Amino acid sequence: MTAADTKAAGPPVPAPRVPEKTGISPSGQEADGPRPKKRRKKGELLPYLLILPAILAIAAVYVYPLIKTVIMSFQDLGRAALWGNGETPWVGLEQFTNILGDPEFWAVVGRTIVFMVICVTLTMGLGLLIALMMLRLSTWVRLVLTVALIAAWSMPLMVAASVFRWLSDSDYGLINTLLADITGNEDRWLGHNWFLDPWQGFGIITLLVVWGAIPFVVITMYAALTQVPKELEEAAALDGATAFGVYRYVTWPVIKPVFTMVATLSVIWDFNVFGQIWLLRGNKPEPEYETLGLYSFSKAFESTSFSQGSAIALITVLMLSGVAVYYLRQLIKTGEVE
Numbered sequence: 001m002t003a004a005d006t007k008a009a010g011p012p013v014p015a016p017r018v019p020e021k022t023g024i025s026p027s028g029q030e031a032d033g034p035r036p037k038k039r040r041k042k043g044e045l046l047p048y049l050l051i052l053p054a055i056l057a058i059a060a061v062y063v064y065p066l067i068k069t070v071i072m073s074f075q076d077l078g079r080a081a082l083w084g085n086g087e088t089p090w091v092g093l094e095q096f097t098n099i100l101g102d103p104e105f106w107a108v109v110g111r112t113i114v115f116m117v118i119c120v121t122l123t124m125g126l127g128l129l130i131a132l133m134m135l136r137l138s139t140w141v142r143l144v145l146t147v148a149l150i151a152a153w154s155m156p157l158m159v160a161a162s163v164f165r166w167l168s169d170s171d172y173g174l175i176n177t178l179l180a181d182i183t184g185n186e187d188r189w190l191g192h193n194w195f196l197d198p199w200q201g202f203g204i205i206t207l208l209v210v211w212g213a214i215p216f217v218v219i220t221m222y223a224a225l226t227q228v229p230k231e232l233e234e235a236a237a238l239d240g241a242t243a244f245g246v247y248r249y250v251t252w253p254v255i256k257p258v259f260t261m262v263a264t265l266s267v268i269w270d271f272n273v274f275g276q277i278w279l280l281r282g283n284k285p286e287p288e289y290e291t292l293g294l295y296s297f298s299k300a301f302e303s304t305s306f307s308q309g310s311a312i313a314l315i316t317v318l319m320l321s322g323v324a325v326y327y328l329r330q331l332i333k334t335g336e337v338e
Contacts, residue, residue: 066317072310095311105295105312112271112291115202119270122210124263127217134222146219153215161279164208168194195281198288205289208276213269217262224258225251257330264327268320292316 076091099105134142167174170193180189195201228251236246274293277285285294292312300309 069310069313072307073314075307077306077310091307095307096315099308099311099315108290108292108295115206115273115291116267116270119206119209119213119273120263120266122206123213123217123266123270124259126210127214127262128221128259130214130218131221131225134218135225149215149218152211155212157212157275158279160208160212161276164204164211165280168204170194198286201280201289205273205276205280208280209270209273212276213266217266220258220262221255224255228254257333261327261330264323264330267323268327271320271323272316 073095074090074092075088076094077088134145137145166172168176170176170191175194176189176192180186183189194204232250233246236250241249272293273291274297277289277291277294281289290298293316296309296312296316299312300306
């Protein structure tokens with residue numbers, strides 16, 4: 001082969017590149033043929049089957065009573081109809097209009113809100129202070145305090161109410177004895193009945209509610225405080241920040257999500273306080289001590305107006321639904337719910 005032949009032949013032409021199979025044609029349309037289905041892994045449905053009994057139990061305990069409450073609130077259910085001896089007429093929104101137009105209902109709502117705000121404020125404030133104090137205690141003192149908190153938390157409500165009834169007893173109560181010794185005025189305090197005045201009576205009830213709720217707040221907030229990076233606090237202190245400044249700009253942003261969730265739960269719990277008032281008043285609370293839960297109970301069972309009691313309970317649920325939505329939003333923000 002001569003040089004002339006090589007020049008005439010020219011350089012070799014590269015072979016055309018074969019496009020890869022991507023499932024999409026060069027024109028931008030999907031390639032023909034069905035897309036393969038994604039196979040479920042073996043055992044993928046097992047977690048759902050395991051929690052199915054719990055879901056059914058929750059539906060039976062919560063969902064069905066809620067549906068029944070909604071139905072009863074639109075009826076006029078009396079004692080005869082409850083036992084199947086009479087008809088249950090539908091009255092529409094009549095129960096709600098009667099309740100919302102009753103001044104007594106709004107007095108009970110205001111009393112419930114004030115009681116809830118005081119209980120939540122005292123619970124969260126004292127709980128946070130005790131949690132901060134636990135950071136500075138020695139290990140064995142902190143352990144003893146934790147055991148005491150858990151013991152108080154696990155005490156049954158009936159036992160705790162009996163203890164506080166003895167503490168506030170007019171004749172043999174420890175509170176009256178201590179006040180008489182401190183002030184030196186035995187005539188004023190010995191024999192003093194705290195429940196004759198609703199403000200003083202609610203003070204004793206508030207002590208019982210706060211005493212029972214503080215252990216949960218303290219343990220939860222202490223766990224949150226242990227997650228605050230120590231190096232950030234030390235760096236802020238070296239930069240000249242005061243103790244309050246370190247807490248405000250370093251500690252508080254870390255524990256704020258947990259504090260918000262615990263406070264939201266406290267609002268829901270204290271808004272629905274029932275057993276503490278019921279037990280401290282000897283199962284016969286006066287109208288001055290009625291919160292929304294007790295008011296609904298008295299309308300349903302003492303006045304035998306079950307539909308009115310159901311309507312009041314449904315209004316309470318609607319009032320707390322906003323708080324529940326806010327609580328779920330905080331859970332989503334902290335990553336607890338996906």
